[in-house]
Amino acid sequence: MKNTYKALGMACLLSLSMSGYSQQQAYDFVLDTKKVGAPIQSTMYGLFFEDINFAADGGLYAELVKNRSFDFPQNLMGWNTFGKVEVRKDNPLFDQNPTYVVLSDPGHPHKRTGIENEGFRGMGFKQNEAYRFSVWAKTVNSNEPQKIRIDLLDEKNDILVTQQLVINAGDWKKYEISLTPKATEAKGRLRIFLDSKGSVALEHVSLFPVNTWKGRENGLRADLAQALSDIKPGVFRFPGGCIVEGTDLDTRYDWKKTIGAVENRPVNENRWHYTFPHRFFPDYYQSYGLGFYEYFLLSEDMGAEPLPVLSCGLACQYQNEKEECHVPVKDLGSYIQDALDLIEFANGSPTSTWGKVRAEMGHPAPFNLKYIGIGNEQWGDEYVVRLEPFVKAIRAKYPDIKIIGSSGPSADGDKFEYLWPEMKRLKVDLVDEHYYKDPKWFLNSAKRYDNYDRKGPAVFAGEYACHVPNRDNNFESALYEAAFMTGLERNADIVHMCTYAPLLAHVDAWQWKPDMIWFDNLSSVKTPNYYVQQLYAQNKGTNVMPLTRNNTSISGEDDLYASAVYDKDENCYIVKVANTGTDSKDIKINVEGLKKQATLSLGECFELKANDLKIVNSLQTPTNIIPQKTTAKLEGNTLQIIAKAQSFSLYKIQL
Structure with missing residues (x-):
């Protein structure tokens, strides 16, 4: 019985050894430099x-304002209104965007008229960065200047910055101010109050970060x-x-x-x-x-x-x-x-x-x-x-x-x-x-x-x-x-x-x-x-280069996919390898057909790899999967690489 177990043990060891050898077998690729292939389009x-x-x-x-010209089919979609707000289309400033709003005194000293825009699922404001507010406006039925107040709000309705703007003409005119919020906010809003006793017309209400x-x-x-x-x-x-x-x-x-x-x-x-x-x-x-x-x-x-x-x-x-x-x-x-x-x-x-x-x-x-x-x-x-x-x-x-x-x-x-x-x-x-x-x-x-x-x-x-x-x-x-x-x-x-x-x-x-x-x-x-x-x-690169294994393209056999190009501007060959299998692969890339005096050196190499195929980059963890510099070994005209399991890698061979 001992001899039987001993024989089985030897067989297992041999099997494991052969399995390990199989996983580490060398895969020989040939990059034939004599056969410069088709040009690669700049548009590739x-x-x-x-x-x-x-x-x-x-x-x-x-643009941070949704429906800035009030011309959605539902004219006030994206806007909340309060007080005396009127939607109008008569005598428009712009023929293709004819709608505008008129804000008027609500008729009571303790009431307010205004509009508030929700943005696109909120407005993103960054602390101490400038935002350009602009509006086409005019006074209505009065030669007296009118005032509006512009607030940038956070999600809790607290004011991040406020500023008053004077509308001083009875004809349409573009007005512009800069606003700098005191805090960062991802779900902010824009609010405009009428801050005087008359009426004012507003069209094309816009808010942009200055840093576009x-x-x-x-x-x-x-x-x-x-x-x-x-x-x-x-x-x-x-x-x-x-x-x-x-x-x-x-x-x-x-x-x-x-x-x-x-x-x-x-x-x-x-x-x-x-x-x-x-x-x-x-x-x-x-x-x-x-x-x-x-x-x-x-x-x-x-x-x-x-x-x-x-x-x-x-x-x-x-x-x-x-x-x-x-x-x-x-x-x-x-x-x-x-x-x-x-x-x-x-x-x-x-x-x-x-x-x-x-x-x-x-x-x-x-x-x-x-x-x-x-x-x-x-x-x-x-x-x-x-x-x-x-x-x-x-x-x-x-x-x-x-x-x-x-x-x-x-x-x-x-x-x-x-x-x-x-x-x-x-x-x-x-x-x-x-x-x-x-x-x-x-x-x-x-x-x-x-x-x-x-x-x-x-x-x-x-x-x-x-x-x-x-x-x-x-x-x-x-x-x-x-x-x-x-x-x-x-x-x-x-x-x-x-x-x-x-x-x-x-x-x-x-x-x-x-x-x-x-x-x-x-x-x-x-x-x-x-x-x-x-x-x-x-x-x-600038030209396709033939990269083969056993005289055929490398397109899925043993879970390997690869291509190569020549870049005449950098005078280098670039090899890309995807290993979709669950085992690492030892690969030798033999660069053939070089001139006798040619010498090769290893350029930049990058790898994209994750231990779990289901991993994603998120807003909270944006760098889970990013290209990392990797290494390879260049001996004479042979590049030796390890294509890790489930990875995509890139290697430059410099002339």
Whole structure:
């Protein structure tokens, strides 16, 4: 019996030893430097912005007042009123925003008249930072100056700062003051009292932090804009998404209504207003304060190519099944002209009709627009017959503009299979593919583009995200996106753009998740998905390099995914490795084909890793998962790395 136990013990030890050896076996990769691959487009990794989840008003757009011009369909939505307040539209200051309010003496010395704005789930105030209050105002039925008092309040109704403003003219005039609260508050409010015995009219009541991104008055929230810029995006797609289409044609996004004086940009109902009954936000409207001019400016500031997307005359097909809901093909003339006019607005000389509008807004130089998308997630013959006249008109007048068409709402299926040949027939330049899929799909699709037709249009992966159960932005979703993106990078000859979606979400007012950046009224958090996008975008290189194992691409065998690029500007090779398995992997990357005199050195190396795939970054713990510097060993022309279990890592090999 002892001998039996002894034999079993030896067998167990041998088994454990072999198991340990198996886990620590070397994986040999080959990076062939003689075969410099296809150029990587400057637009390869970028950003897609859609006004969902209160991403614009209440988010990126720094305005703190909701319904500032009183032109929501319910004119006082967002406002509490007290005393004698009258809503009026006669003799308006702005034709597209005609509504204003009149505050009048309540008729008793101990009563008060005023209005109070709730903001977007409150207003975020920071201690000792300045806020610019402005209002268009006039006295009513009196030549006597009138006074109003402006208070910034905290959640408990205590006053953080107060200041009086004198309205001294009987004609509309813009007034402005600066307010500096004495404490920080995430759920603040703005209150305006009438502080005299007459009447005063108020229009376009506005409150901005002075510290906007780039310091612009009609500016962007600094932390959110900086987070976008820090990715170093190559392309910036705007303004959506489904909001381009609208729930109906009346609520489609119309770029011409978003330019010019900000006070005269009309309110539009947001398409995400009531799409999800369980995430219903009846106060979700677009002020258009963040409009096409501001989107172009943001693109320029970030160094990204602007990519506007316009309506093709189809309202959202999910919500409108009948043909009469859409613009007939014969009536598309104004829509096509909108596309041509947008190109002129972006690129035309200051003496052209629309170039002059841009110049008068403060940007005489062109924005150098190179891309335009027509339609968002459209499908079927009804899309193709509408897209075709757009293509013909744009090609005729602006042959250098690259046109982006759609492959429909999914990554496969009848709609997808029908549209791709049609996009080739129409000779669009890129086809926009969308996929919101589960983790298994992302891992299985790392080879998706290996055998795509290289003779047709290029691919724009315009909306994608890994949807784990509960759709959290946890490390699992980020890791599987990183693995999938090795396939995008390896096929950069056919994939010219890719953008994660959606981009932004307010923690108190979201309709859809996951999202790349979450925020409240004071702070924001970058998700693990953000850091994956940033690592790729900041290290995209200039050319694809062949990286193989056993003469094949590294796309899932033994849970390993990898790609490599050459960066001619930094004169280095960059290797990205995702290990989705539960065991660490010892990897040797043999750099072959170098010139005899070439010597290699190890550059920066980064790792994104978490012990638990379910871990997330939150507003309370924003740095749970962030890129950390890691190490590797370089001996001669061989890079030795340890790809830790469930990790994404990046290595630079300097020439």
